[in-house]
Amino acid sequence: RFLTELDPAVVDRVKQFVLATRNIVITCHVSPDGDALGSSCALWFILKALGKNATVVTADCAPRSLQFLPGVREIVAATRNGDRVHDLIADADLIFCLDFNDITRVDRLSDAISKSPAKKVVIDHHLDPRIEGEIVISRPEISSTSALLYIFMWQAGWTRHLTRNSAACIYTGMMTDTGNFSYNSNDPDLYLIIHDLMRKGIDKDNLYKLVMNTSSESRIRIMGFAQYRMQILQPHRAAVIMLSEDELKEFGYSKGDTEGLVNIPLSMPEVTYSVFLREDAKNCVKVSMRSKGEFSVSRICEEHFGGGGHTNAAGGEFNGPLDKALQKLLEIIPTYDKYLQ
Ligand code: 5GP
Ligand code: MN
Numbered sequence: 001r002f003l004t005e006l007d008p009a010v011v012d013r014v015k016q017f018v019l020a021t022r023n024i025v026i027t028c029h030v031s032p033d034g035d036a037l038g039s040s041c042a043l044w045f046i047l048k049a050l051g052k053n054a055t056v057v058t059a060d061c062a063p064r065s066l067q068f069l070p071g072v073r074e075i076v077a078a079t080r081n082g083d084r085v086h087d088l089i090a091d092a093d094l095i096f097c098l099d100f101n102d103i104t105r106v107d108r109l110s111d112a113i114s115k116s117p118a119k120k121v122v123i124d125h126h127l128d129p130r131i132e133g134e135i136v137i138s139r140p141e142i143s144s145t146s147a148l149l150y151i152f153m154w155q156a157g158w159t160r161h162l163t164r165n166s167a168a169c170i171y172t173g174m175m176t177d178t179g180n181f182s183y184n185s186n187d188p189d190l191y192l193i194i195h196d197l198m199r200k201g202i203d204k205d206n207l208y209k210l211v212m213n214t215s216s217e218s219r220i221r222i223m224g225f226a227q228y229r230m231q232i233l234q235p236h237r238a239a240v241i242m243l244s245e246d247e248l249k250e251f252g253y254s255k256g257d258t259e260g261l262v263n264i265p266l267s268m269p270e271v272t273y274s275v276f277l278r279e280d281a282k283n284c285v286k287v288s289m290r291s292k293g294e295f296s297v298s299r300i301c302e303e304h305f306g307g308g309g310h311t312n313a314a315g316g317e318f319n320g321p322l323d324k325a326l327q328k329l330l331e332i333i334p335t336y337d338k339y340l341q
Pocket of ligand 1: 102126287288289306307308309310313314315316317
């Protein structure tokens with residue numbers, strides 16, 4: 001039915017794992033986005049429908065824009081309830097790792113998950129999986145973990161347990177990882193999946209509004225301020241946006257306020273890639289990059305900022321003051337000219 005087909009033997013093994021266990025933990029990457037939360041919550045609903053004792057645990061809380069997502073309120077976040085998260089991980093027979101390719105992406109949960117004797121099943125779409133698990137379903141060509149999970153569930157015969165709520169979770173993940181189906185969205189399977197989800201009763205127009213129309217005043221002002229000061233490095237086809245810790249404070253920044261900011265410079269035809277440096281704390285600069293076409297920002301993030309990601313969306317960190325982060329960036333940018341077309 002779908003162009004993408006998972007190895008039926010692998011799907012079957014996951015089903016056997018689930019059948020044989022009772023306590024299941026689902027987790028996703030730190031600072032969870034729509035795809036991480038959408039896939040996690042959707043799987044949670046299905047496992048509960050299968051009679052399992054399942055819990056979604058995360059390193060930190062869901063952003064405000066995703067609080068509406070069905071199931072999000074039942075997530076146990078380590079920043080709020082560290083002891084419970086550790087107990088759940090220790091008692092789990094099976095752990096689903098969704099939407100990450102490296103155990104460090106679960107941040108403070110890395111140790112607990114690595115040490116847990118539970119079997120691990122990874123379902124992910126990031127490049128170069130470096131994560132251990134009894135089963136690793138890694139399909140970087142699929143635009144979201146949520147779409148991949150849907151195909152998995154369809155092959156497993158689980159989609160009949162999908163409800164309007166769990167369908168909304170899958171849809172939200174697919175939508176947010178493709179910019180509302182404006183990039184990485186030429187896979188015909190996506191539209192077959194959407195057809196199924198709509199038949200489960202989702203209101204896709206309303207889901208878009210729920211995710212997108214949640215800006216705070218601080219977000220609108222910070223986004224404007226940052227764009228006003230953007231630097232364009234014209235010979236290198238790069239744009240750089242920066243926000244210092246003091247500026248964030250002054251604007252009353254709260255987490256999620258700069259979501260999507262790094263994408264904005266790409267709307268200029270002369271810009272091939274965009275970099276956003278955000279000083280989250282002293283000597284702790286979050287690096288976010290986006291690009292167009294073949295130009296790989298995950299390479300830059302891997303080689304210089306201890307991170308990674310996808311060809312067109314990647315991130316990492318710089319441990320040092322913001323001006324030093326900028327200095328390093330300006331030094332390395334010319335070395336990537338050779339990859340510009
Ligand atoms: P964002 O810029 O939205 O924070 O992240 C975009 C993508 O880059 C994420 O989906 C993730 O794949 C990757 N990414 C972001 N930060 C990091 C990081 O610190 N380490 C790694 N390995 N990947 C990251
Ligand atoms: Mn994803």
